[in-house]
Amino acid sequence: MQRWRGLEELPSGWGRCVVTIGVFDGVHRGHQALIGRTVELAKQRNLPSVVLTFDPHPSEVLRPGSHPAQLTTLRRKAELVEELGVDVFAVLPFTLELSRLTADEFVHEVLVDRLHVAAVVVGENFTFGHKAAGNVRLLTELGRRFGFATYGAELQGDAVPNGEPVEITFSSTYVRSCIDAGDVTAAAAALGRPHRLEGIVVRGDGRGRDLGYPTANLSTPRFAAVPADGVYAAWFVRAADPGKKLASAVSVGSNPTFSGRERTVEAFVLDVEEDFYGQHVALDFVSRLRDQIRFTSVPDLVAQIDDDVARTRAILR
Numbered sequence: 001m002q003r004w005r006g007l008e009e010l011p012s013g014w015g016r017c018v019v020t021i022g023v024f025d026g027v028h029r030g031h032q033a034l035i036g037r038t039v040e041l042a043k044q045r046n047l048p049s050v051v052l053t054f055d056p057h058p059s060e061v062l063r064p065g066s067h068p069a070q071l072t073t074l075r076r077k078a079e080l081v082e083e084l085g086v087d088v089f090a091v092l093p094f095t096l097e098l099s100r101l102t103a104d105e106f107v108h109e110v111l112v113d114r115l116h117v118a119a120v121v122v123g124e125n126f127t128f129g130h131k132a133a134g135n136v137r138l139l140t141e142l143g144r145r146f147g148f149a150t151y152g153a154e155l156q157g158d159a160v161p162n163g164e165p166v167e168i169t170f171s172s173t174y175v176r177s178c179i180d181a182g183d184v185t186a187a188a189a190a191l192g193r194p195h196r197l198e199g200i201v202v203r204g205d206g207r208g209r210d211l212g213y214p215t216a217n218l219s220t221p222r223f224a225a226v227p228a229d230g231v232y233a234a235w236f237v238r239a240a241d242p243g244k245k246l247a248s249a250v251s252v253g254s255n256p257t258f259s260g261r262e263r264t265v266e267a268f269v270l271d272v273e274e275d276f277y278g279q280h281v282a283l284d285f286v287s288r289l290r291d292q293i294r295f296t297s298v299p300d301l302v303a304q305i306d307d308d309v310a311r312t313r314a315i316l317r
């Protein structure tokens with residue numbers, strides 16, 4: 001897969017292509033369907049498939065301070081897109097200038113003049129251009145004028161897990177709300193895989209080892225979607241050895257037993273004794289075990305962690 005930042009990196013002699021456009025935060029099952037359709041159409045036409053995405057998140061540029069919780073870093077997004085068989089991952093730096101292009105101008109300048117699109121695949125609720133004035137109908141009209149095909153794909157959904165017999169539509173907003181509520185199982189159902197939180201292992205208060213449970217404390221990216229305070233079973237994956245998943249019991253919260261102030265994400269990795277400081281690691285959240293508790297004694301906390309670890313072992317076995 002090629003990765004471009006800006007359209008200046010377009011190779012000379014670039015022919016036509018099949019494109020899908022979006023922020024694709026999370027690369028959830030709806031995104032996967034859309035990108036899959038793009039790859040399929042590109043194969044049929046013997047053209048390269050392109051995922052056109054934006055960075056930073058458009059809402060942060062349009063309304064500074066409004067950055068939504070981020071489900072995937074740009075690097076992780078590229079990784080997930082690559083797994084879907086895409087040929088080019090193109091990142092358009094999102095600027096106020098870009099946001100001011102009208103829908104017509106965006107199609108003309110970006111899709112037609114630069115990318116030479118033969119077909120564009122978007123979700124049926126897709127909007128684009130200044131003030132989001134462009135929609136699938138307009139894109140279809142412009143496609144007729146400029147000579148490309150438009151596919152407005154139906155949105156993907158599913159029954160609410162363990163809920164009422166209603167459908168939810170997969171969306172980044174829905175996944176964010178699941179994670180924010182600590183429902184990592186529902187998040188995983190919509191993502192098609194567990195939610196991943198990445199970070200660098202930093203020093204904590206140095207207390208864990210004395211408790212018998214040393215924990216790797218993660219420093220996470222600024223906008224990362226951190227699950228609600230609580231205790232979780234998660235897979236611990238090191239960037240240095242991405243194929244190896246280690247079972248871990250994870251605490252998210254401010255260590256109320258010790259009247260902590262700072263909110264931390266810390267993982268006790270089962271059956272491992274290793275120095276993780278400074279390493280780039282990821283947590284794949286599989287299941288929520290319980291809320292954070294303020295214990296009146298340290299032995300009570302340790303007894304509870306014993307139980308968390310036993311449950312983690314059973315869940316991730």
Ligand SMILES: Cc1cc2nc3c(=O)[nH]c(=O)nc-3n(C[C@H](O)[C@H](O)[C@H](O)COP(=O)(O)O)c2cc1C
Pocket residue numbers: 204205206207208209211213214215217231249250251254255256257258266267268291292293294295301305308309
């Ligand atoms: C599986 C697990 C569950 C935890 N649950 C709680 C809890 O309910 N309440 C709490 O105050 N601390 C909880 N902790 C956090 C410990 O207080 C914390 O790991 C310890 O203070 C060590 O902090 P340090 O890594 O900064 O040294 C938990 C830790 C683990 C690993």
Ligand SMILES: Nc1ncnc2c1ncn2[C@@H]1O[C@H](COP(=O)(O)OP(=O)(O)O)[C@@H](O)[C@H]1O
Pocket residue numbers: 201202203204205206207208209210213214215216217267268269270271272273274275276277
């Ligand atoms: N099984 C394990 N799980 C997590 N961290 C471990 C484990 N074994 C050793 N470590 C190391 O111990 C450190 C945590 O020890 P701890 O006493 O909790 O200190 P800190 O407060 O700095 O996190 C981790 O960052 C890691 O380098």
